[in-house]
Amino acid sequence: MKEIKIGIIGMTEGNGHPYSWSAIINGNYNQDEMKKCGYQVIVDYLLKEPKENWGIPGARVTHVYTDDPADAVKVSRASLIPNIVDKPEDLIGNVDAVIIATDIGSQHVERARPFIEAGLPLFIDKPLADNEKDLKIFIDWVNEGKKILSSSAMRYVPSYEKYKTSELKNFVGEIRFVNVNSPKKWETYGIHALETVYQILKPGFTSVRNTGTYEKNIVHIKHSSGADLIIAVIYDMFCEKPIICGTKGCEYLNNTDTTYIIFKEQLEAAVEYFRTGERPFPFEETIELMKLVIAGIKSREQNGNEIFLKDILI
Numbered sequence: 001m002k003e004i005k006i007g008i009i010g011m012t013e014g015n016g017h018p019y020s021w022s023a024i025i026n027g028n029y030n031q032d033e034m035k036k037c038g039y040q041v042i043v044d045y046l047l048k049e050p051k052e053n054w055g056i057p058g059a060r061v062t063h064v065y066t067d068d069p070a071d072a073v074k075v076s077r078a079s080l081i082p083n084i085v086d087k088p089e090d091l092i093g094n095v096d097a098v099i100i101a102t103d104i105g106s107q108h109v110e111r112a113r114p115f116i117e118a119g120l121p122l123f124i125d126k127p128l129a130d131n132e133k134d135l136k137i138f139i140d141w142v143n144e145g146k147k148i149l150s151s152s153a154m155r156y157v158p159s160y161e162k163y164k165t166s167e168l169k170n171f172v173g174e175i176r177f178v179n180v181n182s183p184k185k186w187e188t189y190g191i192h193a194l195e196t197v198y199q200i201l202k203p204g205f206t207s208v209r210n211t212g213t214y215e216k217n218i219v220h221i222k223h224s225s226g227a228d229l230i231i232a233v234i235y236d237m238f239c240e241k242p243i244i245c246g247t248k249g250c251e252y253l254n255n256t257d258t259t260y261i262i263f264k265e266q267l268e269a270a271v272e273y274f275r276t277g278e279r280p281f282p283f284e285e286t287i288e289l290m291k292l293v294i295a296g297i298k299s300r301e302q303n304g305n306e307i308f309l310k311d312i313l314i
Helices: 017-026 040-047 069-079 105-118 132-143 158-164 168-172 186-201 259-276 283-301
Strands: 004-010 059-066 097-100 122-125 148-151 175-183 205-210 216-223 228-234 243-246 250-252
Touching: 004 017, 004 069, 004 259, 017 040, 017 059, 017 069, 017 259, 040 259, 059 069, 097 105, 105 122, 105 132, 122 259, 132 148, 132 283, 148 259, 148 283, 158 168, 158 186, 158 259, 168 243, 168 250, 175 186, 186 216, 186 228, 186 283, 205 283, 216 283
Parallel strands: 004 059, 004 097, 097 122, 122 148, 175 228
Antiparallel strands: 175 243, 205 216, 216 228, 243 250
8 A cells, every 4th residue: 555645734723733633644743742732632632542543554644834834843743744844835746645734714725726736635624614705616626626625523423423324213203403512613613513413414404593793603503304403602612412302302412432533533534535536425515514604604794694505605
């Protein structure tokens, strides 16, 4: 199996994925240097994962770029990345694929553009886009055959698999109501909540109404099945388990997996996509999810008006 050489670029405030994702892929890291990364949560979940779970065979992060050169030095030392580049374009010709490990959707088009033009496959952190103009550009690129994958890690929670089957109806019947919440910002973390339940409710969302504020988003989403979804994304909130209620009963989604394993599942899917070009899920799902993110922003800016997905990208 030819080893895939990956370049990783980042990083944005509050997002340490270049550290953790590189360590997960490479299968090893410098513990002393990682402790200096500034993200205690990363240090904790890396340290408690047994060594037999480390690494993704046939892939290695070999190059890193960050907007602040000092960050690249720290990531390189902590995650054992041998090469630091001065500008993103320097990755071209030196790697087989690129991970854009930043979570500001409005920046992703310009960060992706040089690699799209060079024909490199991309995995882009969530959300892919947070506005209609950029989403249209990504759709056009994919229609042209460009290789672009984006997801939230919540799509890959192993212990959620049982809730994605028809067996869920044995517990709750026909789904009527779903509640899932998140801390931080709708723009960056709303997608975690959305992708948690997307594979359970399936495609078919119709409208979004965000009656909250930038710091406290209260979002009501309707689905064509008749189910209603309420998502609260509040900057300093502690979140309980998602709950699904139906005509027979309610079921809490119980996540028993480590953060490491969830990210590893996500990154394994990205590496397989780099290797084969076969999508782990249809890009149409990403489009619908990004429309939900965008509709949540538009509704909030319009004082809680109901935004219909059919009116986005018309």
